[in-house]
Amino acid sequence: MGLGTLARKVFGTPNDRKIKAARPLVAAINAREDWAKALSEQGLKDETARLRERARAGEPLDALLPECFALVREAGRRALGLRAFDVQLLGGIFLHQGNIAEMKTGEGKTLVATFPATLNALAGKGVHIVTVNDYLARRDAEWMGKVYGALGLTTGVVVPHQPEAEKRAAYQADITYATNNELGFDYLRDNMRSDLAQMVQRGHHYAIVDEVDSILIDEARTPLIISGPSQDRSHLYRAVDALIPSLPESGYEVDEKTRNVTFTDEGNDALEAALRQAGLLPEGQSLYDPESTTLVHHVNQALRAHKLFHRDKEYIVRDGQVVLIDEFTGRMMIGRRLSDGLHQAIEAKEGVAIQPENVTLASITFQNYFRLYEKLAGMTGTALTEADEFREIYGLGVVEIPTNRPVARIDENDQVYRTAREKYQAIVAAIRDAHARGQPILVGTTSIEKSEMLSALLRKEGIPHNVLNAREHAREAQIVAEAGQPGAVTIATNMAGRGTDIQLGGNVEMRVLEALSADPQAHPDEVRARIEAEHAADRQRVIEAGGLFVLATERHESRRIDNQLRGRSGRQGDPGRSAFFLSLEDDLMRIFGSERLDKVLSTLGMKEGEAIVHPWVNKSLERAQAKVEARNFDIRKQLLKFDDVMNDQRKVIFAQRREIMEAQDVTDIVADMRHQVVADLVDRFMPPRSYPEQWDVEGLAQAVRTTLGLDAERAPVAAWAAEEGVDQDRLRERLEEAADALMAEKETAFGPEAMRSIEKQLLLQTIDGKWREHLLRLEHLRSVVGFRGYAQRDPLNEYKTEAFQLFERLLDGLREEVTQKLAQIRPMTAEESQALLQQLLAQRRAQGGMQGGAAMPAGAMPPAPAGERTGTPARVAAPLQVTVGVEQPAATPGTPREGFREDDPSTWGNPGRNDPCPCGSGRKFKHCHGAY
Structure with a gap:
């Protein structure tokens, strides 16, 4: 016995000590079970409301935990007929504390999330429960919504292509279910809006991430990108x-x-x-x-x-x-x-068809999105192998929650064959044997190609089976529901995050639904009674055959994915068996050193079809997998270090945008920018501590004309510079006064209210334009900075330095562009408006009634997004009708087109991009309902 093993026997593992420390809380919850049971339906809601008041009065949530969890357990029992086990309460406690709860498949993670979600919702800031796909988000929101409803809490669900009003209402709910992609995209879209009222999210208080390893590790390598066509x-x-x-x-x-x-x-x-x-x-x-x-x-x-x-x-x-x-x-x-x-x-x-490349409008990685939350927690069946990464990147601890019943699954040693042909012969033989005994088999493959190749082999043998891969995704729920029936054979690509348990004997609910849809006249209670009796017999037969047999055809680079597949068998104390069939021609074996093993097998003189089976082989493979995982972690860590540089800048820009949107009046911001631009111009053409004969007076006059809109009459720069005793400070003051006077005249011409709107819109539009250009520059910098390593310079430090310089350039350019645009705007004359109107009418007549290309309806995806994950750009409010240089006519509001409905694009007709919007706003369609 090793020293480490001996110490663990005496002191227990750190995980054991965490579980032991939480046991008194479980006892406190159980002590309140009778109190909760005695409450009426309204009593449950009233007690929850009282807890909410105490939370808002400043009482710590930890103090409210025993009462709150007792109420949730009772609500679950009444609404779903499910009474949470003590181990599920433990899971809920650790989730509330901001940990990852590792719970085996079938241990009821969906119900566990209701406990910390309810407790943290008492603060009134909203709780997000994150799932891996839209089906699970809808299913869990509807299913667990009954528990929250029994406690008087509201539930929302966020899915793609949802109307804005519906999405905003979902985020206002106490508990919101959503996919990781949609949460990230909504965050980016919100930070592209031009009005606070258009934003849908309301902050990032607390999130529980289901399948946390899949979302925070597997999907963290690729950023979310909102893009536009190029x-x-x-x-x-x-x-x-x-x-x-x-x-x-x-x-x-x-x-x-x-x-x-x-x-x-x-x-x-x-x-x-x-x-x-x-x-x-x-x-x-x-x-x-x-x-x-x-x-x-x-x-x-x-x-x-x-x-x-x-x-x-x-x-x-x-x-x-x-x-x-x-x-x-x-x-x-x-x-x-x-x-x-x-x-x-x-x-x-x-x-x-080749979709055009796109330019990035906004992007964020999942690492940086989920680090926005004040408190984060996660659930999965497999997290311990990545515990270091969770701790280092997200500050999350991993706690292994004991199973409610002991795991009865038998995990066999790997069987390693010389060739893939021998391996597949052995797999078909194992499937034939289990199928004949009535044992259900789940066969895990690593690609669609291999799942279909194995399917062809089974067809040749006459073994009936189902194939679950990306081609068959529409039948996913049905295939998984049937996978536990006696003798069922299911070939599946990786089963991570499927979200549906494989129940021994089959899924009763699915069979009841199928029977009722086949015979609508049948009585539901009679159908259920018959199917439950059949299911009990089938379940017993499967248990006698050894439970679900998980047969994996290859090892994955990550042990976690192998463990996920294994974990499909032996749920809730059911019997089960798992085995991995490998060959020296598998990708992992071939790439990561099978030559030595091949020599060993050759020396042993193995016969055709023989396999080597030994714990040492398992250990050797685990070491190879651990090396690959460590390398992948280093890659993700390095990517994150680079992304953190952009993330710091993103936070500054997004915070500045929000500040501008919240402000009623941005005159001071604009004036400060204008005065800074004046100071920069004076410093550029009249450097500090220089002599008057070294000044570039002509260059300054030209810059004042183009940037500040001040002609020689308003700002006689040459005359001012020639005055006796004038210095840079005095000249700067005069230019500031002249520029301020020009803006005061414009305010008088437009009116104070219109001028405030113009300033705000121009500021937001310019920030967005500059940020897009900056993202492109950072992309280009990132693609070349790695070569600096050849010159013995640290690419990360080089990137940080140059990214900071680029950000300074962004801010300088922003000040100058805003000042220049505001200096150039002017109201149009009646003659100019009339001339432009005639021009538009002439264009319409030339089109002969043919409209421009149909605009994209709200919520539709734009063509060919260019990131690895893409979303539709935000629908932003149309810019005001003021232009830089030649002014567009101020639009005249009219009446909406007959039958026009805001929420139904089919009633909008087919207006051209530059035609008036059918809503009657008077704006061009492309700036109103035709905006992406």
Whole structure:
């Protein structure tokens, strides 16, 4: 026995001590169970309301926990017929304390979340419960909403393409269920609004993240991006794509460990010749010339698309679109695209329509979004293997909650075969044997291709089975419900986050629904009684056959994903069995050193079809997986360090925008900007401590004219500079006075109220424009800063320094642009308005009644978003009718188009982008209901 094992026997593990410390709280909750049971329905609500009042009066939530949890347990018992076990109360306690509760599959995590959610909702700031997909968000909100309703609390659910009013109401509820993607996108959209009333979220108080490892680790590598379309370069993608298949194998090198592919010298030469022949590379120009940067980028992405991305593994083609597959869950990731032109390269390879690349309007990573919450908690069946990452990145502890009943699953040692052919023969034999005995089998595969290949082998053997992968996602709930029936065979891509338990004997509720839909005349109670009797017999038969058999066909890079698959069996103390069938040709074995093992197997003289089975093999594989996990953690940590630089700047910009939106009057902000611009101009053309003969008076006069809108009559710069004894301070004061006087005149012309609106809108629009440009610059900086390492300089420090300089430039440019735009606006004359009106009418007549392209309805996705996760840009209020330079006419409000309904785009007709909006606002359609 090792020293560590001996110490744990005496002192217990840190996890044991945490569980022990929480036991008195569970006892306090149980002591109040009879009190809660004695309450009437209204009594439950009244007691919850009293707790809410105490919380708002400043009493700590920890003091309210025993009473609150007792009320929630009673509400769950009455509303759902489910009485929470003590271990579920433990889970709720640790979630309230801001930890990750690791609870095995089938231990009732959905119910556990109601306890801390209710307690933290008493503060009145809203609680977010985060799920991995829209189906689970809707299901859990409806299901657990009954518990919250019994306590007098409100529940909301946020899903994509929801009307704004409905979404805002969902966020105002006490408890809001939503997906991680939608929460992140709504945060970004809110920070693109131009009016506080349009914002939907109300802060970030407390969040419970379900499948926390999937969301905060697996999905944390790719940012959420809201983007807008840029130029179309589909012809270039197609032209480059046509050249890649002609390259010889010696023309490139593939590194599977790092998932990278590069051209060799031979490949570069062949490519240059092919590009010249195709007319893409001018004569005399090499791929190494600076002018070839864009072309080299396209060529590299085309090579990656062909050699690293495989159809039916990393993506599928569905309805003429390339849809990515989540490597961890096997789900389709609709609406998500690879960035930097890689998605377009795959579209060219597959011969489908190429969506244009987009520019980033706003982005955030999940790490930085979830760190916005004052308190964060999470639930999953598998978190301990990533405990270090949760602690370091999010400050979250991981607590392993004991199961309600002991786990009865038998986990067998891995079976390692020499070849994939031998492995699959053994898998088919194991499935045939279990199926014959009436034991249900869940077969885990790593890709669609492998799930369909195995399906073909089973069809040849005449074994009936279901396949659950991205192609069959519509039947997901039904397939999972049937997976526990006697002898059922289910082949599935990774089962992470499926959200539905596999129940031995099958799912009663699903079978009742199917029976009633097949025979609507049948009596529901009779149908249920018959099916429950059948289910009891089926369940007993499955238990006698050994419970659910989880058979994995490969090891994943992450132990956590393997544990998730294993955890599907043996829920709630059920019997079960799990086994991994591997071969030396599997990706993990092949990439991470199977040569030594191959030599060992050869030395042992293994026969055809024989497997090596030993605990040492398991340990060796776990070490390989731990190395890969550590490397992936380092990559995510490094990415986060870079993103933190942008995140600090994002917080400043978003806080500034909110401050401007909240302010009734931004005159002081605008005046400060104007005065700073004046000071910068004077410093630029009349440097401090310089002599008058060194001043660039003509340059200053020109800058004053273009930036401040002050002509020689208002600001005779040359005359002022020639005066005896004048210095930079005196000249600056005079320019400030002249600029202030000009703005006072504009205020008189527009009216104070209109001027305040103009200032606010211009300020917000300019901030947004400058922030977009800044994001693009940071992207370019990030792509090249890694090369500084060759010069023995730390790329991260270089990035921080230059990003800060770029941010200073953003602020300087913002002040100058706002000042310049405000200096140039003016009300239009009646003649100009009339002339522009005539021009618009002439354009309409020239169109011959044909309208412009149909505008996108509210809530629809814009074409070809360019980030790895994308969302629709915010619908922002139309800008006021003032222009810089030549003014657009102030729109005249009219009556709405007949039959026009705000919430139904089909009633809007088909107006052109520049036509008046059918709502009657008088604004152009593109600035009103046609705004994305």
